[in-house]
Amino acid sequence: MKKPDVKVVLLGDVHVGKTSLLHMYVEKKFQDTVSTVGGAFYLKQWGPYNISIWDTAGREQFHGLGSMYCRGAAAVILVYDVCNLQSLVELEDRFLALTDTASPDCIFAIVGNKVDLTEEIPVGQETEEQKLASFSSSNKVRRQVCKSDAIALYQRILKYKMLDEKTVPPAEAMCFETSAKTGYNVDFLFESMFDTVLPFIKNKKGKGSAGTVDLADYKTGKGKNSSCCS
Numbered sequence: 175m176k177k178p179d180v181k182v183v184l185l186g187d188v189h190v191g192k193t194s195l196l197h198m199y200v201e202k203k204f205q206d207t208v209s210t211v212g213g214a215f216y217l218k219q220w221g222p223y224n225i226s227i228w229d230t231a232g233r234e235q236f237h238g239l240g241s242m243y244c245r246g247a248a249a250v251i252l253v254y255d256v257c258n259l260q261s262l263v264e265l266e267d268r269f270l271a272l273t274d275t276a277s278p279d280c281i282f283a284i285v286g287n288k289v290d291l292t293e294e295i296p297v298g299q300e301t302e303e304q305k306l307a308s309f310s311s312s313n314k315v316r317r318q319v320c321k322s323d324a325i326a327l328y329q330r331i332l333k334y335k336m337l338d339e340k341t342v343p344p345a346e347a348m349c350f351e352t353s354a355k356t357g358y359n360v361d362f363l364f365e366s367m368f369d370t371v372l373p374f375i376k377n378k379k380g381k382g383s384a385g386t387v388d389l390a391d392y393k394t395g396k397g398k399n400s401s402c403c404s
């Protein structure tokens with residue numbers, strides 16, 4: 175098997191949907207999951223490159239392994255559940271420090287998953303009674319995290335990492351909302367990440383090997399496929 179060119183890691187609290195996002199992206203289906211033990215590794219071929227995507231366990235008992243999985247990562251995808259504010263808080267309190275072992279120019283994305291569970295109510299258009307009635311009749315739950323909260327976290331991450339805003343992708347481009355259940359934005363998330371880490375691969379190859387990177391090959395997306403190595 176060809177050595178991966180670059181590593182992408184998913185981090186986040188238990189139950190936020192990290193494994194489901196990967197299943198939906200790799201296998202195009204939403205299926206039952208069991209809470210991840212340790213970590214699992216998928217390989218994605220992206221044009222001429224091999225990208226390893228690491229799914230990690232959110233459970234506290236595996237916390238110590240997180241920094242090992244992040245070692246040398248070119249990108250970290252921090253996942254929270256839009257219906258669970260605490261899962262966003264945990265990203266900063268518990269998971270961000272694990273990324274200290276990632277590459278110094280690591281790229282971050284923040285992903286609010288499970289948007290299918292939320293009832294989007296246009297602000298100011300419904301009374302409290304109407305909102306309550308709509309929630310109870312549809313099994314939807316109220317969203318606890320807005321995209322602006324994720325954008326604010328992204329900006330704090332840049333400060334923590336001492337990254338210059340001008341040299342990294344803007345917050346609006348790196349904060350996503352997804353549903354692993356319906357597939358909403360799942361391909362877009364992963365493919366935007368791969369597009370963003372491409373210069374990283376190019377830089378690494380330029381330093382480490384005589385090979386050159388043909389961006390035209392990459393843009394055609396020829397030969398994209400994936401395999402699970404978990």
Ligand SMILES: Nc1nc2c(ncn2[C@@H]2O[C@H](COP(=O)(O)OP(=O)(O)OP(=O)(O)O)[C@@H](O)[C@H]2O)c(=O)[nH]1
Pocket residue numbers: 186187188189190191192193194195205206207208209210211230231232233287288289290291352353354355356
């Ligand atoms: N409605 C809905 N449920 C989801 C979604 N994503 C995941 N789930 C459900 O949430 C639960 C947890 O999903 P997992 O993908 O196992 O979560 P995880 O983040 O990998 O959890 P750990 O491996 O324990 O860290 C499962 O019951 C999933 O079916 C989503 O987008 N929408």
Ligand SMILES: [Mg+2]
Pocket residue numbers: 192193194207208209210229230231232
């Ligand atoms: Mg999991």
